Amino acid sequence: MSNPDPTRHRGIFAPVLTPFYDNLEPDIEAFVAHCKLLLASDVGLAIFGTNSEASSLSFGEKIELIDALIAAGIDPARIMSGTGSCSLKETIALTRHSIDAGVTSVLMLPPFFYKNVSEDGVFAFYSAVVEAVGDRRLGVYLYHIPALSGVPVTPTLIERLRKRYPSTILGVKDSTGDWENTRTLLTLFGNDGFDVFPASEALLLDALALGGAGCISATANLNPAVLSALYRMGPGGAPNALRDAAFAVRRAFQQLPMIPAMKAVKALRTGHRGWKNVRPPLTGLSGVNVEPLVSLLEAAEETTSVPAGALPASAGR
Template identity: 55%
Template sequence: MSATTPPRIKGVLAPVLTPFGTDLEPDLRTFVAHCRWLVRQGAGLAIFGTNSEAASLSVDERVRLTEALLESGIPPALLMPGTGTCALPDTVRLTRHAVQAGAAGVLMLPPFYYKNVSDDGLFAYFSEVIERVGDRRLAVYLYHFPAMSATPLSLELIERLLKRYPGTIAGVKDSSGDWSNMEAMIRRFGGDGFDVFPGAETFLNRAIEAGGAGCISATVNVNPASIVAIWRSRDPAERSALQARADSVRKIFQTQPMIPAMKHAIAHWSGRRDWRCVRPPLTALDEDAGAALVQQLQEAGFGIPDAHALA
């Protein structure tokens, strides 16, 4: 347990896929192996994001998976656990656990069941979590994903939270797909130590040029080294070429539902069929769709290096 504030996390993070067994229980050993592989490729770990099937995981399961990572020696400073839920006590418990573990920050969805809630209501929710956790080490990264949550986070709400909790409101993952919104966040709040992470590597090159903090993107799960290379490059021409290559891979995965598609690819290259398992209501790719996906990826020259390590 860390007693000091961890350094700000930057760069490329994976919303880590959660492997399940055929009994639909989380596979802790494979989860740890996947996280280790991602770290070796230079990625950070935004565990319990959308692509982690976090909404299908219980609070106890999230805690248990986090503990498995810590016990395996994964540095907590590489972790940005997703802690936002609809139930305030659950969010507080998950957030407190992450802070006490020494995580670099937490990625916090707004409560997403009730629609058309006011900024006052959202401010009260985030404020209540921060006050109940009551720890100066807490770094909250807001999760703006209106297409899934149907609960957008306005610039006015962010400004209000920053004024009330400077230093604690550390940044945002913007999965809106709207570059103008991401750019507005960088320009309006970047000088206040507010870090903006686009929710797809598609925007990474533009984010770097504008002063963004990296990206938190689904396909980091399967293509980490290539996406990390964009972040690390200091040559604009090289970055553009790397960006085009990463975009071409992402477009192939987007021809299928992303979570089952990524899991199918890992299953194919690792030889572990269990990797195809998703929790209902999601369904695995059928054999034809999976074969078509793999063929497209292979024709594009894509493969998952050292995939046996994910098994």
Template identity: 55%
Template sequence: MTTQLRGVLAPVLTPFKPSLEPDSERFVAHCRWLLENSAALAIFGTNSEAASISVPERIALTDALLEAGIPASKLMPGTGACSLVDAVALTRHAVANSAAGVLMLPPFFFKGVSDDGLFAYYSEVIERVGDERLAVYLYHIPQMSYAPITLGLIERLLKRYPTVVAGAKDSSGDWNNSKAMIETFAGGGFDVFPASEAFLSKALPIGGAGCISATVNMNPSGIHALYQAWNGPDGQSLQARADTIRKIFQAVPMIPAMKQVVSVFSTAPSWRIVRPPLTGLSDDAANGVLHQLQAAGFEMPGYPAC
């Protein structure tokens, strides 16, 4: 297993050109800014629009980061796919390039699949990759995948692959589920990342590893400060500040809202582009988000204009 990632990770937004091709230059610039503000990079997560990005495009964007000097030790690429073959290809590429781990969504088209089916899927990927450096983080997002990562499934996978199955991201939004994951498995080195900074002050005291949150794209330094000082004299105010920013974005479709805001701070209108089937925010909704953020004193200090 490679170096473990803990702390604050961003499911990195993916910029597109007007042609709808990925914009690798802006992708690299955004990743650099996140690293400079103490966030690691969960590239190709839900908020990256990963399900709309092909295998060759994901590999090319990963290569662009590595060629630009972004440390592989800060990368947790999303490699899950409905196709077992695609998942293996993406995972092999990540491991071959020394990524710290891979975040693996379960196959999400067929509904009502059993733990046996999901165990077979993860087992097949792990066996086919066949590399001792592989660290798999299971991605629990049942409201989107309809294929939940149950405690029983985690137990089975850990029993079979104790040095490979490294943790989970819990995007269910259910604190009780995150709490059960942490309390059941974290003591054995299984790292659990809730998908919202709103849970940091609850998760960290009981062994949570940090968070992998959409709004790390917007507020990396603030969320990292909370991760570091949750139990200090400023912990409550840091949590409240992070929650305020989070609530503004989650009140509207988050991906187009975040891209709209990045377009303002980068002075790059193309940052607003989302790939179909997603659509951008209306002017009224975009102005509302920007007004609320301004009232909250929100900034993206040092964001590269391009």
């Protein structure tokens, strides 16, 4: 399958948080506003990732959210659509819809319910999606998060897929948090037109030094200007104050259930209480004062000359 001009990505991407009303229906207006805020800081949109609560969203809801972004005038070239699921047909259908909407890059989980499946089986799944979609514009970023999926995207699997679909398999998000794994992927594939994204800003500068494409980080939802500046300045130019501030924010959120914590902070900063809502089986943050997290974010913003409190109350809707 040939794809002479695939959409490739560089920089910082946020696995976009999904806001819900109190009845747990997606708040589309707040979702679009949040996406616009991220883009204003030059942070791309990785919709339907882990931190988006993607596995708690229905197929129809994902379609509706994609269409809402496009209707709002958001550039589809700034979006990666998370289309992987346990259902082959649903993965194919969501991938097709994304491409039809102009979102040609997808971040695709392997099928994750059955564990201890063979590499041949995972290869067959990805191959079936690429063949069934049958669109030269398709660019697939593989999503390696074995701690949650239980199904690894191994270097040998990547090599096989790239050999079969060299213009379609564009990169990988490595969510192991293990620098040695990220370094291995960069060493094997990073100099061969394959985009490697670690999932944490803590690994960003080291990855960039070896040819990494950027990072897809949960905390980019709340710290977009800082991470964008860290990426632009790179391993040789980022001042210690900027690095330390970014890493301090990451460490603080990692000490809490990250999705509820990020949503609680978003609710506090915007004044839109609905941002606190998460879908079961997740539960909202309880008994935790998130004001120190807000203070950390404001201190980090000051290192990039972004005014403290850069998220106005109106930005949440």
